[in-house]
Amino acid sequence: MGAQTSKSANEGDAERTPLLTDPQIDGIDQPAGLIKRPGRWLARNAVVVSMSLLILGVIGVLCLFFRAYKSGKAAVCLTPACVHASSEILYNLSPDYKSIDPCNNFEELVCGGWDERHDLRPDQGDAFTGTIMSENSQMLLRHILEAPYPGDSKHSSFSPARLVETLSSVDQQNFNTLRDAYNACMDEETIKKAGVSPLIEILHKVAELYPAQGSINRGTSPVSRQDDKSLSDTVLFLARLGVSSLVSFGAGADDKDPDTVVVVASPPWRIGLPAKDYYSDDDVVKRYEDTLVNIIDQLHPDLQDDKQDKIAASSQAKKFAHAVVEFEKKLAAASPDAEDRDDVTQYYNPMSLKDAELLTPQVQLGHIINSLAPSDVTTQRLIVSSPDYMKNLTSTLKDTSKDVLQTYFIWKTIQAFASDIEADELKAYSRFTNELQGKDPDSTPERWRSCVSHVDGGLGWILSRFFVEKAFSEKAKEFGDQIVSDIKDRFIEKLRVTTWMDQSVIELAIEKVHKIVQKIGYPTKSPNILDPSNLQDYYRSVNISPSTFFQNALSMDQFEVAREWSALGKPVDRDEWGMTVPTVNAYYNPPGNEIVFPAGIMQFPVFDVEVPQYLSYGAFGSVSGHELSHAFDSTGRHYDQNGNYTDWWTNSTVAGFEERADCFIDQYSKFTVPGPDGKPLHVNGRLTLGENIADAGGITAAFAAWKKRQAETPNEDLPGLDHFSQEQLFFVSYGNWWCGKSRKETAINRIYTDPHAPKWARILGTMANSRDFKESFGCAVKEPVCEIW
Incomplete structure (x- = not known):
């Protein structure tokens, strides 16, 4: 009324x-x-x-x-968002950008200012624009975790918390779980008071599972067939905690039957040192061995039981450490090279469980796998990613004493949980790992950053629900879908005019693009992050206390292992995501034929719905095109439109691809960083091949997609950037995404292990391979150095 x-x-x-x-x-x-x-x-x-x-x-x-x-000029956008975007670009540009030839040194042009205005913290080995974005997201998550549960009045317009009272109560319970996990991690006083005690309990369990009666001092006790059960039980115990030792085990989609979950047995991703190449560096090995001596002397259960003779214990620690490093050298030598590790043509070796057990009988693969699998599932078949490693492991174990193997298990456990412990006994290891990356030896990340990462790693989907509410919108999701859809359309047009592919292959390739599933922003299934009850049920088996950080971390690890193995015997869940929502990253999954873009990467300055579209298409669009191009790179090309690993390309098409791929290998192999001995260390062109192909294909598709949109709806200019055309700013936006810097030691580590080229090389190499870039900047030579898509 x-x-x-x-x-x-x-x-x-x-x-x-x-x-x-x-x-x-x-x-x-x-x-x-x-x-x-x-x-x-x-x-x-x-x-x-x-x-x-x-x-x-x-x-x-x-x-x-x-x-x-x-x-001939467009209108200038003077909104706050445009002024902000313009200032960000000007901030990143070299002060001399008007006098730098973009055709010769585009990386300096777009990133010179970034380099001058960003320093690495003592605890950082490298950083780039994505790092800044990730840390901005971390700050937002910190504010969420340190604030009270947001009441109804504080929720955004599409918030999942605008719920009926019963569901809102569950939502608050989920939030309290997040906060308990975060507070337990932040309680450094309690963590330091506990010291190494929680870790010592696990180490004693390992020593009990794999006892070694003798010592190196008193003579060795070689591994025998009688030890197979205890060896296997130890590997199984560690696997349940998420620790890889002699063999790594996992469950995932079968490459040749992508709707079926299969077991995979592979060499450990990391033997001991971060890369097998380090075992050839005498200086690194010496420092590594000294670190082991220090840690083993303090934490090895057998040595602690005999501490009355400290001199003898220290002598044993030295012998244990040296023997373990020599053992690791053998394992590393038997492991695949980095460029072969993820090559489906190398790692896809299906065999029966019976045949696989013959490769490494000591490990008893059947016992371990069937113990990890659900009780109603019996595994008869698996993928052995490196049969040669398994064979070499058998001979290596025969030549290894029980003392060494026990110490190796203990050392792997210490490495796995070192980051969850605050104690002087582990300082030597943290100093070594910092030095290996060029960081300040005694530096540590701010505690809140570590704790945000801890919560994201263990309860990431609940945290994702609150992140989305603060940092993402339906408008952003719609724009993201538009960009990805546009790029798929342009990629199809590119395929239609490709001359080196046979027509039959082109038709199947177009079908594959049509069938690519695009996941944008956040999942609404498996789990549905907008449904509090679904999230609570998803994490039901995780035990979180506000006062027991180590036990919380252990429960999170055990949950993740159990969740992975629970998929056995069921169809592949194609609604799952492999990254939580705050993650500043994206991926293409070949068996799922899907491209996934978490909301974390759809943030300023890579993505913004309020600025001219050439900026978002230049950065996020190129990321989208990159992931889509992975469907046809050196790995993705082996998977058909349904995600099956199969030979669907004709011989002449394969020959045309390989000829063009060799160009990329040669091109990127010429890029170098200073090596450990001061000599140039070359980028591994084979290891980085897939990413380099994806970079080139991605920016081509993104530029074509934006030009089509621009023709329909002209973009406004940005203030203060009249030196550049809109076409040029597309590439400036791309280059800004990769602005970064790295310490020498971290750069070396990435050359050994990272399938991506250094950030600066991704700018220079991609621009050299872009006809659109060369035409936009009026370069003398318009022809790309290398080109596939």
Whole structure:
């Protein structure tokens, strides 16, 4: 009733209010009759006045249009978002950007200012624009975790917390779980008070599972067939904690039957040192061995039991450490090279469980796998990613003493949980790992950063639900879908005119693009992060306490292992995501034929719905095109439109691809970083091949997609950047995404292990391979150095 009464009163006021301002307000005393005359005249001539105003408006717009057309300039966007974007670009550009030749040194042009204005923290080995974005997301997550549960009044318009009371209660319970995990991690006093005690309990369990009666001092006890059960039980115990030792085990989609979950047995991703190449560096090996001596002397259960003779214990620690390093050298030598590790043509070796057990009988693969699998599932078949490693492991174990193998298991456990312990006994290891990356030896990340990562790693989907509410919108999701869809369309057009592919392959390739599933922003299944009850059920088996950080971390690890293995015996869940929502990254999954873009990467300055589209297409669009191009790179090309690993390319098409791929290998192999001995260390062109192909294909598809959109809806210019055309700013935006710097030691580590080229090489190499870039900047040579898509 109140609203109706008010409405009636307002309508009455409208009827009585004169068209012009009340004369009493103006302070002009006029007769009432004079006030009514203009109103009557306008009423009689309303049509004439309206038409006159309309004509004048059209003339004004046409004048502005022809003036802009004559000058050849678009309108300048002066919104806060555009001013912010413009300042970010100017901030990153070299101070001398107007005098730098973009065709020769584009990386310096777009990143010179970034380099000058960003320093690495003592705890950082490298950083780039994505690092800044990730840390901005971390800051947002910190604010979420340190604030009270947001009440209804604080939720965004599409918040999942605008729920009925019962669901809102579950949502708050989930939030409390997050906060408990975070607070337990932040409670450094309690963590330091516990010291190494939680780790010692696990180490004693390992020593009990794989006992070694003798010592190196008193003579060795070689591994024998009688030890197979205890060896296997130890590997199994560690696997349940998420620790890889002699063999890594996992469950995932079968490459040749992508709807079926299969077991995979592979060499450990990391033997001991971060890469097998390090075992050839005498200086690194010496420092590594010294670190082991220090840690083993303090934490090895057998040595702690005999501490009355400290000199003898230290002597044993040295012998143990040296023997373990020599053992690791053998394992590393038997492991695949980095460029072969993820090559499906190398790692896909299906065999029966019985045949696989013959490769490494000591490990008892059947016992371990069937213990990890659900009780109602029996595994008869698996993928052995490196049969040669398994064979070499057998001979290596025969030549290894039980003391060494036990110490190796203990050392792998220490490495796995070192980051979860605050104790002086582990300082030597943290110093070594820091030095290996060029960091300050005693540096540590700010505790809150580590704790945000801890929560994201263990309860990431609940955290994702609160991140989405703060940092993502339906408008952003729609724009992301538009960009990815546009790029798929442009890639199809590129395929249609590809001359080195046979027509039959082109048709299947187009079908594959059509079938690529695009996942944008956040999952709404497996789990549905907008459904509190679904999230609570998903993490039901995780035990979180506000006072037991180590036990929380252990429970998270065990949950993740159990969740992975619970997929056995069921169809592949194609609704799962491999990255949590705050992650600043993206991926293509070949068996799933899907491209996935978490909301974390869809943030400023890579992605913004409020700025001219050439910026988002240049950065996020190129990322999207990159992931789509992976469907046809050196790995993705082996998977058909349904995600099956199969030979669907004709011989002539394969030959055409390999000829062009060799160009990329040669091109990127010429890029170098300073090596450990001061000599140039070359980028591994084979290891980085797939990423380099994807970079080139991605930027080509993104540029074509944006140009089509620009033709339909012209973009505005940015203030202060009239030195560049919109086409050029597309590439500036791309280059800004990769601005970064790295310490020498971290750069070396990445050359050994990272399938991506250094950030600066990704700028220079991709620009050299982009015809659109060369035409946009008027380079003398327009022909790309290398080109596939």
